[in-house]
Amino acid sequence: MLKITNTLTGKKEPFRPVRNRNVGMYVCGVTVYDLCHLGHARSAVVFDVIRRYLDYKKYKVRYVKNFTDVDDKIIKRANQEGKPWLDVAETYIRAYREDMSRLGVQPADREPKATEYIPEMIRLIETLVKKETAYAIDGDVYYRVKRFKNYGKLSKRDADELAAGARVEVDERKENPLDFALWKASKPGEPTWDSPWGPGRPGWHIECSAMALKLLGRGLDIHGGGKDLIFPHHENEIAQSEGATGKPFARTWIHNGFVNVNQEKMSKSLGNFFTIREVFEKSPWPEAVTAEVLRYFLVSTQYRSPIDFSDDALKSAKAGLDNFYDLFLRLRENTLSVGRADKQARIALQNFKKRFEKAMDDDFNTAIAIAEFQKLRSTMNRMTQEGISKSTAKQIESTFQKLGKVLGLFQLDPESWRVKGVKLYLELSDELKLSDKIGMSEKAHVAKIDLSDEQVQTLIMEREEARRNKDWSRADTVRKKLAHAGIIIEDRPDGTTRIKR
RNA sequence: GGCGGCGUACCCAAGUGGCUAAGGGAGCAGUCUGCAAAACUGCGAUUCGGCGGUUCAAUCCCGCCCGCCGCCUCCA
Structure with missing residues (x-):
């Protein structure tokens, strides 16, 4: 039963629409x-x-x-x-x-x-x-x-x-x-x-x-x-x-x-506001990613409480979402024909659904709903290690997508979240450079390195060659170079390399 | 001044009169790995702003105090 806090009565009450x-x-x-x-x-x-x-x-x-x-x-x-x-x-x-x-x-x-x-x-x-x-x-x-x-x-x-x-x-x-x-x-x-x-x-x-x-x-x-x-x-x-x-x-x-x-209401008169488009423009991430990051940030607090906006808060939201999308990738890559953990995974999905609804039924407690997603993520990472089949993996992903849709999360293609295919040109800034505006301490040292698609490809191939020759120091140099441009290299057990930014 | 809210670990953030005080981020250690990353495992509040009270039992109820915020004027 859905309950909502009603400002009129000051109480959390069962929700009963006038017309069923x-x-x-x-x-x-x-x-x-x-x-x-x-x-x-x-x-x-x-x-x-x-x-x-x-x-x-x-x-x-x-x-x-x-x-x-x-x-x-x-x-x-x-x-x-x-x-x-x-x-x-x-x-x-x-x-x-x-x-x-x-x-x-x-x-x-x-x-x-x-x-x-x-x-x-x-x-x-x-x-x-x-x-x-x-x-x-x-x-x-x-x-x-x-x-x-x-x-x-x-x-x-x-x-x-x-x-x-x-x-x-x-x-x-x-x-x-x-x-x-x-x-x-x-x-x-x-x-x-x-x-x-x-x-x-x-x-x-x-x-x-x-x-x-x-x-x-x-x-x-x-x-x-x-x-x-x-x-x-x-x-x-x-x-x-x-x-x-x-x-x-x-x-x-x-x-x-x-x-x-900084604990103060964002308002025109205080001049401490950020327009939505400003946040998108200053974001180091692609637009669709930024959108989910913002939403994740916004729903990570119960709607009635104040929420404090900061660079750190956004980074934390991004890190949280990254882990979900990593799982989604893993689900697509690490499947077997028959899964040892299939049964367990399916039970976990069912339980999750109940918990998610329980959280949302309680005055739209999205903070708890997200916590439930997190627990499910952790469980599913373990299941993946134990071994799940392709069809179960699909079911898991679609559960995340379907229930995530309520919050507007997990709607992007895991491939495009931070792997290849997204715009390569990027301005690399640790901070969003919002600092000066809100009077925070200056800590944005912006390294700006633009690498073209081709340059990145060349570097990666160079590193592959170095690795084949077991020239580890050269391989690591290339890794560092790419890291400077915000590109992270992950070598996977099957010998392939994943590119993230 | 009136009304309302908040104060939980380094940061964010749930929560309950008694059961291990969720979850995430960051950090540290271990497994794995050429290295790294990811993942997994473990560590991390003997304690919930302070002081009293009620109670067999309070972080959660009551009172007072401290600190912060919002509305009372346009504002999501």
Whole structure:
């Protein structure tokens, strides 16, 4: 039985969708005014994994993740760049899609844009106004927080105390400092739509209420996003939606923890953020490898906890994955016609599956799920030594692939993970050279040696010849030379040589 | 100030009122190997920030203290 920690109740509770096996899931997407950073990547990967696991459990998932494409920050950006605001939004929606596809994040079933749901928003606001849960002033419409008795139930805040401690400069026209904008009269040059209150544009929170209600309605089982959205965004969504419909909005609220750098939240204001593409660009590994490394890093911590990003963390993730892919290679190479360990291996696979599901059922504990993969890897390495047949080896590999898919891991061809065939040209850097940026000590000594494919081949042949002549010192010299270019040579028992980087 | 969270070995990271405190990375030693790498085997927290309390028994429950972080304003 799947259990999920629900922010609303503060408890881990059994997951029961409204309509049996159908799951409606809404996740707050990004405001498209800039490139996505690793924080966005984490949120995306977390909910991608949740979605994949629900699929795996044979739920019928309808996953909606929106784009906020009308907003103050987009307007500001457009003004800075002297571009139409729609262009800005389009640019970053495209960038988002590129980044996510690199990360192997599956698109949601619906990716609505706020601007496509203006009529729905207006209707929602009208309902609220009719119920006197909202009021209009000079073309603006505000939500009357006092009218919603449960205000604060998600973020566990007391409305009165909030009002007392309000740090925002108070708009004198508002009845209560906590009241928030549902609709804003637009200034010249700003995006604008006709409305019963005059030309204007939506406030920040209303779009998600409108889209979630429209696309998922009462089947809203899961509503998610980063922890920073709990207040005010999700709190306000609840107020708007429940204020209008009089019915509970979402059943289970899921919030993911932040990505930190040196224990501090990665954020624009601190300037300590890394964009997703920046990490890809600076990565010493091929793109597909980097993607899995990032995912491995991101899911190696339970989704609610903070996770600290660093070069070391990525290297550690890479090393962990290398060991898996080494096993996959071994599985393809070291098989027999009849395996002594076949039976044991098959039993281990069955047990593994149960443990994996147990881990994931417990609030998507991907950290434990990975630990289970690790144990299986170790077991299978031993089985391989004892001897397994080709068909069992295939079964093992496909189990890793099939269950790994839930986390988005082990999806690459083991041959291409780090053996021949990948791009040979590489810039060799121990560190990702992120150091200066995050103020860490300078320790990146970059040796840059580019070897062409041909040069590598020549060197390897040279070493083979040396080995045949038992000229060990010459063979080792070549090995060292290649090592400088990041190429590792492994001599295998059958006399062949494996090339890794 | 209010609310929430965290502090587990060199690093990352699970976890439980009592059974060996998972797993990974790094390290060390052994087997293997021309050497190396990989794999395998072994080693590595008598202890879970500190101090008290509850309990037959606490890392896990309670209280206090110390340290760190987040939200309370836009933020994944």
